[in-house]
Every structure is written in C-alpha cells, then in structure tokens.
C-alpha cells in the first residue's frame with residue numbers, strides 16, 4: 550500500500566480507544582504496518598477494523614505497559630511479526646486527578662508509573678532495535694498540563710508526569726541523534742476520548758473548555774493522530790526534540 554508511511558512498521562500503544570485507535574486506523578491507511586497493544590482485552594477489534602479497511606495491523610492485549618515485562622512482550626511481538634520497527638508511538642497512559650489536599654502519595658506515584666514509567670519501559674526495550682534498524686521516530690504524548698496549572702482539575706501528579714515526558718523526550722532526541730533516532734512530543738489540550746467524555750457530560754464543562762480556546766470546537770482524536778502521522782513520516786526528518794501543542798490555541802491566549 551502506498552502512502553506517507555509506506556514501508557514502515559509502527560508500534561502504537563493504547564490502540565484500544567481514543568487517540569490510539571484513531572492513529573492505528575490513520576497510520577495503516579498511510580501504508581504503515583501497525584503493531585497495536587492495550588491493557589484492554591477488547592482492543593483486538595481495532596486490528597479487525599484496520600484489516601477491513603485494507604490495512605495491516607496486529608495487536609497484543611491485554612498487556613500492562615507500565616511494567617518492564619509488558620513493554621518487552623510488545624517489542625518481542627513486533628519483532629516476531631515484522632522483524633523490526635521504525636516508529637514507537639507512546640500514546641497509552643492513565644491520569645489520576647486530585648486537588649492538593651487530597652493528593653496522596655499512592656495516587657501521585659501511580660500516575661508516574663502509568664504516565665512516565667510506561668514510556669521509559671517501552672523506549673528501553675525498543676532502543677537497541679531502533680539503533681540496529683539505523684534510526685526511527687519516537688513520538689511521546691505529553692499534555693498542555695506540562696506547561697500550565699489548572700483551577701478546574703487537580704493536576705499535580707499529571708502535570709509532574711507530563712512535564713517529565715517532555716523533558717525525557719529531549720534526552721531521547723539528544724542521545725538518539727547519533728543513531729538517526731528522532732524523538733518528539735505532542736502536547737494535546739482538551740481532546741474527546743474515553744478519559745474526557747465523562748467530563749464533557751458535566752453541565753457547562755465543554756463550554757468553559759472551548760471558551761479558553763482560540764478555535765471554538767472540541768479537539769478530536771484525528772487532530773492529534775494527524776500530528777503524530779507527520780512526526781512519524783519522513784516529512785519531519787529535520788525535527789527532533791520538539792514539542793507540538795495541539796490545543797486549539799489555549800496556550801496562545
């Protein structure tokens with residue numbers, strides 16, 4: 550299949566829902582062979598959707614990527630299926646919110662495990678194979694929470710985690726340069742997904758979110774997946790260590 554990712558193999562995490570599912574469909578449409586994975590047992594249906602649309606995708610689930618063994622399992626699966634990979638798209642994460650008086654250490658620590666360690670483990674397992682491949686593209690999902698506080702949500706743990714994601718990605722980019730490995734983050738603002746839909750049903754919540762944006766609509770998973778597609782493709786071959794904000798202009802005003 551010809552396309553912007555023709556000939557490439559992409560590991561995408563958290564393909565069972567939200568932005569990960571959308572990215573799997575989009576990457577496959579652009580010719581990538583996709584290796585999906587998710588904690589959720591139902592995630593395999595996304596591979597069926599991709600195949601029904603004429604794309605190529607294999608999927609491993611359930612797998613917990615917040616522990617080293619899970620990440621190693623995904624890398625071994627990708628190698629067994631396709632012999633190597635070019636793109637590591639760290640999309641999967643789970644955030645836990647509490648305002649400062651209620652933020653206990655377990656909640657804080659769990660957020661780091663499921664938002665920061667989750668990236669460390671997969672990059673650690675994938676790195677030697679990207680080096681052996683002669684390079685690749687790492688895409689890590691951060692958040693505008695890395696750059697600003699919030700009075701509406703208890704972001705302490707989430708901000709710390711996503712701040713770490715942007716910082717560690719610069720180091721992957723720096724050490725990766727010698728191996729032709731690029732690494733970039735995307736910082737989404739408010740995007741429709743399983744994690745945000747419960748918020749969006751609260752009265753007035755969506756209106757308040759949109760009021761902070763310059764572009765007056767809810768962000769969709771496609772907005773983030775399309776940015777990831779650009780960072781995965783050779784169109785971004787001179788871009789590494791960057792962070793692209795996808796937030797309808799919230800950070801700009």
Ligand SMILES: NC(=O)c1ccc[n+]([C@@H]2O[C@H](COP(=O)([O-])OP(=O)(O)OC[C@H]3O[C@@H](n4cnc5c(N)ncnc54)[C@H](O)[C@@H]3O)[C@@H](O)[C@H]2O)c1
Nearest residue numbers: 563565566567568588613614615641642692739740742743
């Ligand atoms: N939705 C937003 O507004 C928003 C904003 C900023 C950043 N983000 C980030 O975008 C990314 C995708 O989030 P989403 O909103 O699409 O969420 P989502 O809940 O719809 O999808 C996340 C997927 O990752 C999987 N996952 C979570 N933890 C996992 C683990 N330990 N092992 C394996 N799979 C796991 C889940 O099962 C789920 O299928 C996350 O990194 C999130 O922090 C989201």
